[in-house]
Amino acid sequence: MTGQLPVLQVAAPLLCAPLCVLLRSRTVAWLLFLVASLASLTCAALLAVRVDRSGTLRYAMGDWQAPYGIEFVVNGFNTPVLLLVSLSAVVVAVYSRRSVAGELAPRRVPLLYACLCLTLAGLLGLAITGDVFNAFVFLEISSLSTYTLIAMGRRRQALLAAFRYLVIGSVGAVFVLIGIGLAYAVTGTLNMGDLAQRVTGGHDNRSLQAAVVLVFVGLAVKMAVFPLHAWLPAAYAEAPSAVSTFIAATGTKVAIYVFCRFAFTVFGATLVFGAMPVGRIGLLLAALGILLGSAAACFQDDLRYLLAWSSVAQVGYIVAGVSLATTAGVSAAYLHMIMHSVTKAALFATAGLLLLRLGTVRLAALAGVGRRMPWTFAAFVVAGLGLVGVPPTAGFVSKWALVTALVEQGQWLVLAAMLSGSLLAVFYVGRVVEVAWFREPTADAEPAAAPASMVTAIWFLVLLSVSFGFDASLPAHLADAAASALLGNGGG
């Protein structure tokens, strides 16, 4: 049984998806999603423990041995991602019950859970697979289901946002596919480990370099790296609350993981960061993204757009860490991935709760809301402090690691951009706090009490963030293991 864990990890949510549609019951669909996410969390935890004990796990699909068959690989570099994605799914499952009921027409609810299951399966598959074409397939599974999820948003803008994301996401996916095709043409293999071996020595091969560029630009769309970030704000802000919480926590992070996987363990750091200027371009775009994202967040008048722009900036932080291509940098990037995922999920969940209660999250409508919903808003403030990077929140730990990594490499300009980004974060978080706590409420109608399940989910994320701030040994251990697995080229 335990030998089948890697495939169960993906299969559980994948199987639940059609069941959700077939059974057509809201409660059953929700239960299925909950069970699927709990199952994948269990699998991820078991796999993480086993990898920690005995190193790389390989699973040959249908017993077709690699490099001919499809292979799942579990190693230090993807256990954090598996854990992160499945944990987010569990939290979202708890959160979504009341949230979805409040936002969607009842007949659509089973479809939403089906798509959530598919997205979960796609993201987990993307994280676990050891085959480049299989990665593309999972990328498409997760992307297509995400487009659908976004389109379920309650405003008409959601459709437009989903359509735009669909177009640009498909263009990105095509780039990735062309890149994979080129790489296949050069090397004749699709298995990641096999590719890595055959790529060695072919650094001057123009086709291979073009393959690298195509894959990375395609992934950059999914990662929302500036200036390919434009789909993100509307997509995050218009999606149903549960969906935006889920994709804000996982979507870009998994894409960044795939980027790392390709950069370090498929094409190899010597080709990507040595022979090609990917590192420098990455740092430049990261710095620009941090500045522009933070600055744009300062001027937003809708809470969810504000959070989405902040995500653009946060992707910049992570990309900066990866682009350094040092152990410290990659470890810091992983750490920030985990910390930001928890923090931003908490923030979007809070925004969703406010949306449910107030009907809008425009800043003007939030006046005095902190006094009416003190517990909900206290969670927002704590998570917001994490976004700024105030000790002792999770954001501080990861930003500190990033600063150390940048200083180690002497990247002063990026460091300056990062510090300015943090200052701007003080501003945009402070703006929300100012509006919510210090402005007089416009209407004195007492809102109904927040649903306990949603509040539980929010506070679970907030407390997780704070506990990581006090004791970061678990995420730090995961991040270090991931960085050493990637840079040690041990995955294959």
Place this chain on the structure above:
Amino acid sequence: MTSPALLLMFGATGVPLARGMPRRALVLLLPVAGLLMLWLSPEGDSAGFALFGLELIPVRIDALSRLFATGFLIAALLTSIYALHMRDPLQQAIVLIYAGTAVGGTLAGDLVTLFVFWELAGLSSAFLIWAGRTERGYRAGMRYLIAQLISGLLMLAGIALRVQAGEGLEFGYLGLDGPGDALILLAVGIKCAFPLLHAWLIDTYPEATIVGAVALSAFTTKLAIYVLARGFPGTDLLIWVGVAMTVFPIFYAVIENDLRRVLAYSMINQLGFMVAGVGIGGALGINGASAHAVADMVFKSLLFMAMGAVLLRTGTVKGSELGGLYKSMPQTAALCMVGAASISAFPLFSGFATKSLIMEAVAQEHLTVVWLLLLFASAGVFHHAGIKIPYFAFFAHDRGHRVAEAPLNMRVAMAMAALICVGIGTAPNLMYELLPHAMHYAPYTTPHVINQLQLLLLASMAFTMLVRTGLYPPEIRSVNLDADVVYRRMLPRTWGALSRTVPRLRRELGPPIHHLAANLWSATTRPLRPDAKPASPWPTHSMVWWAVIMLGTVLLLTLL
């Protein structure tokens, strides 16, 4: 703690409380009691006490400090007598407090005590300028106070640096080794009217009240001389500073019309002799400087008293408005001439006995140029202080002033001062006994006396010839440019110009700049607002364009 300084200062606070005879008695008794206390106290340090971890010695009596303190107390007594007629208890009290600070500074055994009295001296004496209660006097007093406070701050900084360097607080020989010592010398230099630092003295002394000018002439600058003699004896730099101080005021004094200002210049000249004496150092130099300082306290007070009496009776001390006063104020005229003879170092008067020590010290060091310059300055001082002051005030053209003789108490004070001048002049050995270093010096030798008389005669001949031939600079109302123009005219003008320009600039450029800044702000933040590119949702085609541009750029960068 037995300190004459505290006796004077605390006693003086009782002056405004008393009236009539008790007040006069108190005013006169305090300096006398101070003198008694000073001379009954044994030599040596008083018990020290610790303050903030610093060991302080508030009273130290040795030959040098006792000599200066005696001089200050005598000057305080003379000034008090001179001020007896006044109905202004404030000035009487302040004179005593001021004298007390000078005595306290002199007796200070450590630098902190010195600093405290140094500042108090500046602060208390400023009231003597303000006591005139005129707008002009108020402004002069502020300028004076600022100079004094700057001096105090420099000294405090110097002391702090010394303490930091681990040199302790003891007030002994300071030298010029560290940065702290240089600051202290600069602080002393301000009070001592070193060239270019002297402007405050010329500027403010003539603005003081009648009594105030007498008191000011005695204490502040002599306290500075004492600090020099204690802390910087034998510093070569001071010789040349002193020479410059003796020479440059002569020219100003000749053309100056205000006779009290002439006296202020002559004071710098006399201080120059003392500074030069300190610079020479050694037994003779220090003896000369301190003896001359004490003699100067008396004869300079006498001259200021005489001018004060003239001011009191006629209402002016302008050379152009005075003359022929010997008919109305014969006693004052006679006493003034005693003072003039003393400052000019006529034989038998005090200046001769004390200045000779400095000249002898210079001669023994074979500093010919210095000696000649000092000789020239001696002739100059005779000319402007010895002849010009009495001549223009009491003789020259009779301007028709018919006034009463000076009040009795003034005449008594002047007579006592004159007596001391003649006493020191005729029996110099009494004075020499008190000097800090033992020495054998006889001023009345034939060559010395003849030399001095020659000098004086020729100088008076020159004055006579110039006046007779009409070549002497006429006594006209004028303003003579001195270093004080820097802060009295240039700095205020500059400030005035700036303060006019800045509001105008703000008025004329402010709105456009504000407008421009607002436009710039909205232009730069416009793209970041949710309703404008690029922060608004992008159209699909531009997203794809950007993806293609990115791909193309990265491909180019990679493959080229």
